[in-house]
Amino acid sequence: MKRVSLKDIATTVGVSTALVSYVMNGQEKEKRVGAEVVERIKKTAKELNYKPNQIARSLRKGSTKTIGLIVADISNPFFANLARVIEDEASKFGYTVIFGSSDEGVKKSSILIETLIDRQVDGFIIIPAENTEEQIKMLYENKIPLILVDRFFPNIETNYVVLDNFEASFDAVNQLIVKGHTNIGMIAYPSTLIHMQERIRGYEEAMKISNLSENIRIAQVRYGSVQDDVDKFLHQFLNGRKKVDALFLATNAITIATLYGLIKFNVKVPDDLALIGFDGNEAFDFFYSPLSFVEQPINEMGQEAVRLLIDQINGSTKISHVKMRHDLIIRNSCD
């Protein structure tokens, strides 16, 4: 495609590129360009099918109108939904989204951040992986607009938008207690990330407050082998000396793996085992005992993240720490 440049229009009309630039950017009023010239420029631009080259403009203006989004895995429904919300909200402000999946890995996260910096994104929305505190600190210290979502690092003063995970977990576990369960286990990741720590803390606190501290049992499954580990722990939970009668599941992926495991082992929910999961998922609706779960306000989180980021890009230095409230969707599985 032979690209049409400002200069082509300028030559055709017989004016300078400056005038064309003014007109194309709607500054004909401020710059008081002659009405007749404006007309001819617009007409020619249309005839020649002129498209401004954003790359050139970006180089000149030092801004790309691009947001870098780093999630754990774009194919995970939670992140795919979040990405969709971010895409829509960003486009309202004229921003485009470049994305990448870190797979919760330090190395991949680092490469992605480098790549996106090279591409001069105006700011980042990041779901930070474990042990990436240094990377985030680097962005923060270089004053690159940044907003963390889902998790954050307490030692870095970045903006973030997260769920109040402690509250959510506490509420979910308490719901199981209210329903009469006492031997409540939890399946989580052994992650040092705050969202996981808070979910675990919420579970522990709910147990303690109901004098069930002795029954606290937390299984930790590795990110790379969720299904195998879940299966193993389910076996222990269900056949060990001290059996559990309910489980609180810390993430969407863990919940799905648990459902697969329970079907395999032919465990009856909620009679043999009551369940509360995390994050919505169509699959939860079709489990024979529709699953109760903690629902995050994905739309609000995504929108707020974009807005806060754009505020920063526009120069705001206000630090916002947003904690959002969950909803508890109660159905048959936790009876």
Add this chain to the structure above:
Amino acid sequence: MKRVSLKDIATTVGVSTALVSYVMNGQEKEKRVGAEVVERIKKTAKELNYKPNQIARSLRKGSTKTIGLIVADISNPFFANLARVIEDEASKFGYTVIFGSSDEGVKKSSILIETLIDRQVDGFIIIPAENTEEQIKMLYENKIPLILVDRFFPNIETNYVVLDNFEASFDAVNQLIVKGHTNIGMIAYPSTLIHMQERIRGYEEAMKISNLSENIRIAQVRYGSVQDDVDKFLHQFLNGRKKVDALFLATNAITIATLYGLIKFNVKVPDDLALIGFDGNEAFDFFYSPLSFVEQPINEMGQEAVRLLIDQINGSTKISHVKMRHDLIIRNSCD
């Protein structure tokens, strides 16, 4: 962040930017740069934490190493999975992905294409929406590297990677026939797009070949109101004069909506109604009668799309029309 430029390094070392550029691009051999100079440049670049500005480089080279991906909806699992595969494959070749969701709309598709052209993507991977033939033709005529996935326009000579939808549908419906079903209905979109036409044709052909032409019944649900329309048609299918005993469902979203509808209406699968759906989905596994479905080779499709696109970007003018084969995952729901 005070960005470090080539010139900063050049000044510090006391050489021209040309030399620095050669060294940073690993051309010190070809350009026969003095070994000692190479050393000093590399050292300084590291000390100053130099990061090349890809925007400047893109402007100069006329290539951005960026792929524009347009899907119907990134939050739909089929497209989210595809996006993930494309991301991974693209990054192997040093490409970054910018994405957008068309919502199957002409206007949104057009805006996305414009935006991505403005951003000078090197090429497009597009799941084309209905009635966007003109947009695709425009890209094609302007020789912008392009590859269509999932669907294509028979009248435009673009590269594409799709499923052999006719084969897949034929096979799925035939499976229902083999299992003894005769009154087999289909729920589809009233789309003129080739993938939907082919799925419908496969259904019709399978019915015809088994002398079941008279039983052909196709319900067409609108993209914007899938659940309502599915519910309505299910009611007709199950309570009309001529009842169906099996359904073939043309897409992932239609399949999910059908499962919700059947649960609502308390229909027993497969006894009252046998089912075969389209595209995998975790939810299918948890339906009380695990769903049989047509599985697309998403990994292969995404990888092939990226490779063919990069070939084009690198100058290949070969036209590739790739049709891939499905797998039929047979489980309880179609008995």
Add this chain to the structure above:
DNA sequence: CTGAAAGCGCTTACAG
């Protein structure tokens, strides 16, 4: 009201 010119940060043909 309009134009000449500098400059964003690179790459690269050219000259020596």
Add this chain to the structure above:
DNA sequence: CTGAAAGCGCTTACAG
């Protein structure tokens, strides 16, 4: 072996 210089396509302060 190395440097001066042009140019990618814009924007914008400046001058008139």
